[in-house]
Amino acid sequence: MSNMIEIKALHKSYGSRKVLNNVSLTLESGTIVGLLGPNGCGKTSLIKIIAGIIQDYEGKVMIDGRSPDEYTKSIVSYLPEKTYLGENLKAKDALDFFEDFYSDFDREKASKMLSQFKLDPNQKIKSMSKGMQEKVQLILVMSRKAKVYLLDEPLGGLDPASRKAMLDIILNNYSEDAVVLLSTHLINDVERIFDRVIMVGESRILIDDTVDNIREKNGKSVEELFEEVFKC
Numbered sequence: 001m002s003n004m005i006e007i008k009a010l011h012k013s014y015g016s017r018k019v020l021n022n023v024s025l026t027l028e029s030g031t032i033v034g035l036l037g038p039n040g041c042g043k044t045s046l047i048k049i050i051a052g053i054i055q056d057y058e059g060k061v062m063i064d065g066r067s068p069d070e071y072t073k074s075i076v077s078y079l080p081e082k083t084y085l086g087e088n089l090k091a092k093d094a095l096d097f098f099e100d101f102y103s104d105f106d107r108e109k110a111s112k113m114l115s116q117f118k119l120d121p122n123q124k125i126k127s128m129s130k131g132m133q134e135k136v137q138l139i140l141v142m143s144r145k146a147k148v149y150l151l152d153e154p155l156g157g158l159d160p161a162s163r164k165a166m167l168d169i170i171l172n173n174y175s176e177d178a179v180v181l182l183s184t185h186l187i188n189d190v191e192r193i194f195d196r197v198i199m200v201g202e203s204r205i206l207i208d209d210t211v212d213n214i215r216e217k218n219g220k221s222v223e224e225l226f227e228e229v230f231k232c
Helices: 043-051 070-075 091-101 107-116 130-142 160-173 187-193 211-218 222-230
Strands: 003-014 017-028 031-036 058-063 076-079 148-152 179-183 196-201 204-210
Touching: 003 043, 003 179, 017 031, 017 043, 017 179, 017 204, 031 043, 031 187, 031 222, 043 058, 043 076, 043 148, 043 179, 070 076, 076 130, 091 107, 091 130, 107 130, 130 148, 130 160, 160 187, 187 222, 196 211, 196 222, 204 211, 204 222, 211 222
Parallel strands: 031 179, 031 196, 076 148, 148 179
Antiparallel strands: 003 017, 003 058, 196 204
16 A cells, blocks of 8 residues: 555634644545544545645645645545535436546446436436435545545435445446545444544544454444544
């Protein structure tokens, strides 16, 4: 495994409010990493910095050996927390857009997953439920052969059965030489797929360890450790 993401002494503030304070971490290819923490702790800001969306920060951020630029944006597949697809788009229009915009997009894989989840490619986004919209967006993101997958709360609008199916999509479709960084509040549903967990609070990293170590050293599940750290 190689280091796909390297961050050193990262600082990010919004006015006088500091959301990331001296954050340093390394993410290796071939791993699925859980990014956990309470609302407002800086998870989304960290993801957006890696995606190249936020550029006004202090510190060093390297993706595949380069600072965020056009190249790094081309190898990052990013799923934001909020729906970004136009309401009047049909699902097949979204596939057309991704196929035109991303050279690593696998149209056949995306079409198969739409069929698997019984999603009508001719249905407009605005007539879909929130859960259906989230499925379409995750299918689009995971149908790219990217080196970095950034998933910000991808499962919030799904029922438990759909969550399991979508987690299987993540497990079965990310590239073996890629890293997945997944932010979520649904720890109990998701921790089975994590290789490693990063817990962020008070604008800094509080826990950064493998899931195996967490269970062996603490005798706790990831969710139990989260509740202990954040006094839930």
